[in-house]
Amino acid sequence: GKGIFGYKKITEWEKNKPFVLDKSLLKWNSDSDKIPRSICKEECGIGEVKQGDHCCWVCVKCEENQYVDINKCIKCPQGFGPNENKTSCLKLTIEFMTFNSPFTLIPIIFSTLGIILTIYIIYIFIRYNETPIIKASGRELCYVLLAGILASYLVTFFLVTKPNFASCLLLRFGFSTSLTICLSALFTKTNRLSRIFNNSIKQVRQASYVSPKSQLVICGSIISVQVVAIFIWISISPPGTSFDYDDPKRVILQCKTQNTHLAVSFLYNFFLVILCTIYAIKTRKIPENFNEARFIGFTMYSICIIWVAFIPIYFGTTAAAGTSKSPKNNYKIQLTTMAMCLSLSATVILFCLFVPKIRVVVLKPNKNVRSKSTLNKSSFKSNTQYKNSKVVLQSKCPGNFEKSLTVATVASSNSTTSSPVSAKTLIIFNLLSLNYKQSCLKVQVGNKN
Structure with missing residues (x-):
């Protein structure tokens, strides 16, 4: 049923005598014997300020780079940050x-x-x-x-x-x-x-x-x-x-x-x-x-x-x-x-x-040696007109230089390729790779220069 409220004597106070309170006589509306706090609202935590009247307020958290000064959030200058208690600014480590x-x-x-x-x-x-x-x-x-x-x-x-x-x-x-x-x-x-x-x-x-x-x-x-x-x-x-x-x-x-x-x-x-x-x-x-x-x-x-x-x-x-x-x-x-x-x-x-x-x-x-002929047989797949032809390289620059090569037998006449490479091109590239100057060479393959 409903509880009955009334007055109950829990202590006495007399002048010039100590005030003694028997807590066992106190019965609170909870299972705990702890005395409830008689306040309007809990105080704000670290880094928080009060907003509202003096009895009923709301705690507002300051930003990460702000500290609390007389219930105000103050921003720290660049290169500084608030301390652990949010009460002042400290220089940040670079x-x-x-x-x-x-x-x-x-x-x-x-x-x-x-x-x-x-x-x-x-x-x-x-x-x-x-x-x-x-x-x-x-x-x-x-x-x-x-x-x-x-x-x-x-x-x-x-x-x-x-x-x-x-x-x-x-x-x-x-x-x-x-x-x-x-x-x-x-x-x-x-x-x-x-x-x-x-x-x-x-x-x-x-x-x-x-x-x-x-x-x-x-x-x-x-x-x-x-x-x-x-x-x-x-x-x-x-x-x-x-x-x-x-x-x-x-x-x-x-x-x-x-x-x-x-x-x-x-x-x-x-x-x-x-x-x-x-x-x-x-x-x-x-x-x-x-x-x-x-x-x-x-x-x-x-x-x-x-x-x-x-x-x-x-x-x-x-x-x-x-x-x-x-x-x-x-x-x-x-x-x-x-x-x-x-x-x-x-x-x-x-x-x-x-x-x-x-x-x-x-x-x-x-x-790592220079082969007698560095030309690849597969390079002449479609160049059968040079089959067993003689390749003559003559120097047009001062000095005696003459070299002859015999092109080996190439692929059969029915071998084809979409992008044939001329024998003359391969010979010149071989010589260029050996640091011969192209302007000093005359290349003759068969009857073609």
């Missing part, structure tokens, strides 16, 4: 990549191994510079390519070190230019093969600008476009350091880099990747002895996959910075991803184009 972090150690170890391997390959190329395998690979462009690979590995150290003016300046040049050097050398290689073998089918006149000097000029011109773009970028936005305050609890020291300028650099390199891939496809059916294009093609496919994966990771973490979805180590993820993408691209080029050559030079020296 963050940057450190060498004891896994985000730094992994790319540094990977790049260091790559640098050691690259230097070893450069040493092998210099030591065996005059051997047939090295000569036939196009030594000049190979050295350019190795320089680009070495630069790609070195960029990692500028990415993970503490930002300063020098490192930020070198990073702008190194990050874009290192990959451009590699791609320009690959493009020049595939373009040269395409012009020599494919154009000769349509034209009697041999391809021009295929000498080593011409190749270096073409390669340097392609690289210069990226270099000029970087100088323009520097003039518009000088390199230096800045602080990132997107996260109110953190201050990140970083290089001043705008994503727009970085995207333009990516587009140019991506354009070179597309060109290299197109030319690699165009030259995929050239004779086996000269077909480095298939390895270049595989290299381009791999580089495309690497950088297509990089773009959403880098720009995705940039867009999420300062939001609730932003990962705690977003800037570390960005820098580590950039370093690993460059290193992986360099590694793919190194293993696809150089390791097979080094394997022959070092482990199979018996194959």
Whole structure:
């Protein structure tokens, strides 16, 4: 039934006598013997302020970068954050990549191994510079390519070190230019093969600008476009350091880099990747002895996959910075991803184009010899008019040079191919690979010059 309310004596108070309360006589409207607090409302917690009248109020939480001062939320200045009790501001620790972090150690170890391997390959190329395998690979462009690979590995150290003016300046040049050097050398290689073998089918006149000097000029011109773009970028936005305050609890020291300028650099390199891939496809059916294009093609496919994966990771973490979805180590993820993408691209080029050559030079020296005829029989499938013909090479330059070759029996007359390669073209390419000047040669196959 209903409870009966009434008065009950629980204590007495007299002047000059202590006040004694017998708690056992108290009966509260709960199962606990704890005395309820007689207040209007509980006090606000840490980082909260009161809103309302003096007896009935609402506690409102301050923002992450604010502290409480006389029942007001006060914002801390940039570079400062509230202390644990939210009563004042403290200077935040400046963050940057450190060498004891896994985000730094992994790319540094990977790049260091790559640098050691690259230097070893450069040493092998210099030591065996005059051997047939090295000569036939196009030594000049190979050295350019190795320089680009070495630069790609070195960029990692500028990415993970503490930002300063020098490192930020070198990073702008190194990050874009290192990959451009590699791609320009690959493009020049595939373009040269395409012009020599494919154009000769349509034209009697041999391809021009295929000498080593011409190749270096073409390669340097392609690289210069990226270099000029970087100088323009520097003039518009000088390199230096800045602080990132997107996260109110953190201050990140970083290089001043705008994503727009970085995207333009990516587009140019991506354009070179597309060109290299197109030319690699165009030259995929050239004779086996000269077909480095298939390895270049595989290299381009791999580089495309690497950088297509990089773009959403880098720009995705940039867009999420300062939001609730932003990962705690977003800037570390960005820098580590950039370093690993460059290193992986360099590694793919190194293993696809150089390791097979080094394997022959070092482990199979018996194959590193000039054969009596480096022409491949499959190259003459549709050139049966040269069957058992005599090939005469005469020098038009000062000096005595005359060499005769006999073309071996070719495929049967019913063998066909969609893109025949002339015997004259193959002979000239053989001599060019041995550093003979095309302008000094007169080639005669049968009765044709």
